Amino acid sequence: MNYSTLKKGLAVSFVALMGATSLVNAQETDATSSSAKVFGGRGQYRTWSLGVNGGVLSPFVAVGGSNDFTNWEPNLGYGISLRKQLGHAFGLEGNIFRGKLSGTNKDAAGGVVNGVRDFETDLAYSADIRGVVNVATVDFLRRDNSVNFFVTAGYGVVAYNPKVNGVDRKGTFGDDQDKDYIKEAYIPVGAGIKFKVSDRVSFNLGYTMHFLDGDNLDGVYAKATSKDKFSYGYAGLEFSLGSKSKPNLDWVNPLALMYDELKDPSLRQEVEALKNRVSAVEKSVEDLKKDSDGDGVADQFDKCPGTPAGTAVDGSGCPLPAPVAAPTTSTATGFETIQFEFNSSVLKTEAYPTLDKLSSVLRENGGKVTVNGYASSEGTAAYNLKLSKDRANSVKTYLVNSGVNSSQVATKGLGEANPIASNDTEEGRIQNRRVETARN
The missing domain is CATH 3.30.1330.60 (OmpA-like domain)
Incomplete structure (x- = not known):
């Protein structure tokens, strides 16, 4: 892939990005105004999405580190992804992509280092599973989310065939030297930004670094303790799968959703009805406590209402009998009972x-x-x-x-x-x- 082709690809991506941004600003989405509830569970959302992507593969990564060649060449990469969103901010994504990596020593003296002029590596496949975290949204406090930032990390396996100085060693790899490709594990770490094109489609820009568990990606063992790495900068489209009547969990704003619930007329009616029920209960309690004659027995249980103040009463509110005076009759000795x-x-x-x-x-x-x-x-x-x-x-x-x-x-x-x-x-x-x- 030459630089002219790369420039054309980047130009197309830029135009697509501008178009997506315009669509985002122009659209009016009712996803967050749906019937979804904050604590309603994942079943009320679309949680599966399928993505396609393409971009530039490079044997270098943004964080730097040692490399076996002085120069790298841009090459086309392409892939697909399938993601399951598990919550508002986290999902699991499977990725498969292919492409080619290449580099030269043209900036080295004589264009050769240790007899090596260039390399070209075919990626038969690269497959991994990643955790995807939505770390922020540009308009998180607005009614409609339209821009998301995300970070990813995971684990994968890549199969590749490195060619050094144009020599193809396919069919000579492995312990028995009969394999077409070398297979190694890698750790993908990346970040990106997602633009909402419609309720079902989003436009993604991302960059992922892949750290291999080996030093033969470019066909050169330059340093015994070093590990090879490569990066993938891409643009792609992601399609939300599932029922059209459900919102995409990716774009649901929990704060906005909670606000919708609080402003929901039916909810307000329920709150008012609850207030009325509470008021009725409070009135019933006050009625139970009411004691019109002040004898200490509530009216509801007072069988003798209107007892004069200060009168001693029993549990039913009726006056207690006055203490019986000792009989005035005397015994034979004149002493009282x-x-x-x-x-x-x-x-x-x-x-x-x-x-x-x-x-x-x-x-x-x-x-x-x-x-x-x-x-x-x-x-x-x-x-x-x-x-x-x-x-x-x-x-x-x-x-x-x-x-x-x-x-x-x-x-x-x-x-x-x-x-x-x-x-x-x-x-x-x-x-x-x-x-x-x-x-x-």
């Missing part, structure tokens, strides 16, 4: 004055007293009999501790017998939990 709490034989503090008065009478005047204990009707008769005895003994213990002789106090437990009020009501049961004293 002693009341007890439910299921308790512990003396109340309000009983102390009555018992102190009885103690004083017994200590000063002598005589005896009978203490009768009673219980309300809750529980079994046997338990209530025991409880009534415990209540009578509590009174006796108090009197004895206050100085009354133990022989002066007789106790008797009568259980549920002789109720002074009905056991069918709480008010009545409160009165029946008692001890009565009778002086003999």
Whole structure:
């Protein structure tokens, strides 16, 4: 391939690039306004693409390094690619390309180095798989992505036939010297820029360096520790495969897509509906908490609304019965009845004055007293009999501790017998939990 042909190829590529850029600026794409969702998964996009490319192959790379020839010649390379986009920013791509590499020592003294004048290497094939990372987009914050930058790296195998000074050694390679080509592994590292021509077509410009695991690409072992390398600068077209109704994942702008979702009228309606539901729940909670009469029981559970302020109420909001005063009727000794709490034989503090008065009478005047204990009707008769005895003994213990002789106090437990009020009501049961004293 001569320089004139190369210039024509570059000119065609330049014209194609200008045309692609014009199309990009002129087009209006609705890919990001599709029904795709940010977290909808890959199934809502086109993720496969097929590419064709052509360009210039060279035995030199942009990062420099040692070379076995002083001059290189541009040669045509061409290939195809197949890519699977795995996310907004990453994909896997398979590449196959062919071409030719050549160079000379024309700038060396006499045009020859160690008897070598030139080389020409046919690349039967070069195949690799690469990871492709979209590192940036020129208009990432705009509604429509149209320019992407990308970097690539991977692993591949190349088969080649080097000719030195025009000598073709095809059929003499390999351990048995019967192979047409040398096969070696290589690492491809590259970068490029992609222009969106339409929703299905993009125009790509790229440059890839290939680092071989060997030093025979140009047919010369110049340095024992050096490795050969070559580069491929190319232009190409890439075609998105799949349903037309789906956007190409390559060009989806996640920020723009998220903005679309936030501005989606149906989503806004859902948000408003959710707000209304939250408001309804909050109102229901407030209604549950509402307590119009301030008795501490919510209106929804208040069975006695309108209770006067300060009234003690039970769990249903109804007034508690007023404490039952001790019966005004006196025993034969004139001492009032002693009341007890439910299921308790512990003396109340309000009983102390009555018992102190009885103690004083017994200590000063002598005589005896009978203490009768009673219980309300809750529980079994046997338990209530025991409880009534415990209540009578509590009174006796108090009197004895206050100085009354133990022989002066007789106790008797009568259980549920002789109720002074009905056991069918709480008010009545409160009165029946008692001890009565009778002086003999």
